[in-house]
Amino acid sequence: MTRQIHVIGAGLAGLAAALELSEQPGLQVTVWERTDRPGGRCWSFEDTRLGRVIDNGNHLILSGNGAVLDHAARIGAADRLEIAPEAALPFADLESGERWVLRVPSGLRDLTRGTGLREGLPRIALDAARLWAAPRTRSVAQAIPRRGGAWRDLWEPLTLAVLNAPPEVASAALLRAVLSRSLARGGAACRPVTAPEGLGHALIEPAVALLQERGVTVRYRAAVTGIEAEGGRAARLCFAREEPVPLGPRDGVILAAPPQVAAALLGLAAVPAPGLSILNAHFRVAPDLAALAAPVTGVIGGAAQWIFRRGDVLSVTVSAEEATPVAGMTREAALARLWQDVARTLGRLEAGYIAARLLRERAATFHTAPEDDAARLPMRSPLANLLHAGDHVRGPLPSTLEAAVLSGRAAGAAMLEAGGA
Structure with a gap:
């Protein structure tokens, strides 16, 4: 019988794992995704308020993120990323009014x-x-x-x-x-990398298209609610809306779901605690105002931390929102405060915006305290035919796109290496 591998989760790690598996002929690979879209925490959508495609969150990618760049190349989307010509990031100090450019020496x-x-x-x-x-x-x-x-x-x-x-x-x-x-x-490793048409367009949509071209099945709105085990192996996948799927003796599972989901499915006691929220404010502005902004700008002394420019949309990121001045603010108050920082950064205090969208991603990462880093899941689970994948899986990097791709590829390679295990 054909060996079947089930990937649970169509986030970046799950897609990377499925891509690795799809290069091996003779496998039947199925990706199960509980939502109606791929990408996990890395996705783009058409925002009706802005009338533009935006990312759900901003991710700072650098030229040293080899796994992300290789992922884009493998799915035929390298040209959908732009690498800055030099390792330079402009900064603005809103308290002192100073401006400087952080330059990383190459020699x-x-x-x-x-x-x-x-x-x-x-x-x-x-x-x-x-x-x-x-x-x-x-x-x-x-x-x-x-x-x-x-x-x-x-x-x-x-x-x-x-x-x-x-x-x-x-x-x-x-x-x-x-x-x-x-x-x-x-x-050479610190040049900013941007996705002019969105991260979904660059990293997610081409990956799904390639998987489908290779015969991989991607199922949406298919939440796995249980993993039944027999004899130290995953034996059956249970779903909210699907019939249970039995696993044969050579079949395998890659669980590329968030740590709290993995803990619930497998009855795990120790996983990293959820991290803090990340706030993203997207402002559509006049083209001449957008032209004043660099592709990426660091902000010191304000509520805003980073400003990203894509076309006529300026996007502000506030990490660890609960520890910042915008914590607990209403949507209107947070947008007003963050726009004030944008206007001051651009030196156009009188400027306004055309439309705005505020997105709050709760528990955007795992908590990165030392004790939570130590509680990260190993790739290999107690079940012989089940592996973990995701940026929360034990490894040197925190919750980043790079960590997700590396983990997914490693899990896919390990599953192939296991053969009939």
Whole structure:
């Protein structure tokens, strides 16, 4: 009989796993997705209020994110991503009014130009050395005790953006892992990558199209409600609206669902706690106003943290919302506050916007405290034919697109390697 592999979850990790499996002839692969769309936390949609396609959330992709770039290439969508020509990110300090550009040196020649930060490279190097030496039980704030200009301009905004948590609780080891794949590798790994027509258009829709072309079945509105086990193996998938699916002796399951869903399906006691919310505000503006913004801008001293430009839409990201000035605000109040930050960043205080949309993603990541990092699920489950996939699965990186792709591909490869296991 044909070996069947069931992938539960059509997020980026699930799609990456299915793509890996689909390269092996002779397999029957089915992806089960509980919602009516693919992508998980990475998707795009036509917003009727804005009249534009927007992403549900902004993701900062860098040229060092090799797995994401390779994923785009494998699905024939490399041309749907744009890589900036240099490793430069403009920043605006709304309290002091200062502007600077963070430049990541690519070599000794670039070092003579400096980093653009208001604090010198020797101080930053000392902070980095402390971060690199910190044990896995330390938070970022414990690893870098000094509170100088680099803390406010670099370490705090990076921690919030990368780990979706304040540095007082976020894992130093997770930040170190991300920086070792980006800043530590120099400018060649730190050029911003954007998706002009949306992340769904670049990373999700072509993946689903390729899977279907290869004969993979993708089922939507098909929530798995239980996984029955017999003899130490997953034996049956149960659904809310479908008949149970029995698993043969050579069949396998890749569970690419959020950790709380995995815990409920398998009766797991310890999984990472849900993380904080991420707030995204999308403003449609006049084209001449949008032209004043860089593709990506970091903001210091305001409620906004990052501003992304795509066409005539300016999108603001606020990570760890519960720890920011917009926590608890109404939709109208939050939009007003964030637009004020956008207008100040652009130097056009009198400017207004045409339309706006506020999106709040609760528990946008797993909680990135050291103890939650330690509670991440291993790829291999107690069931011999079931593997976990997702950015919450044990690995060096936090909840990122890169981690999701790496985990999905690893699970797919491991399932193929297992053969009839």
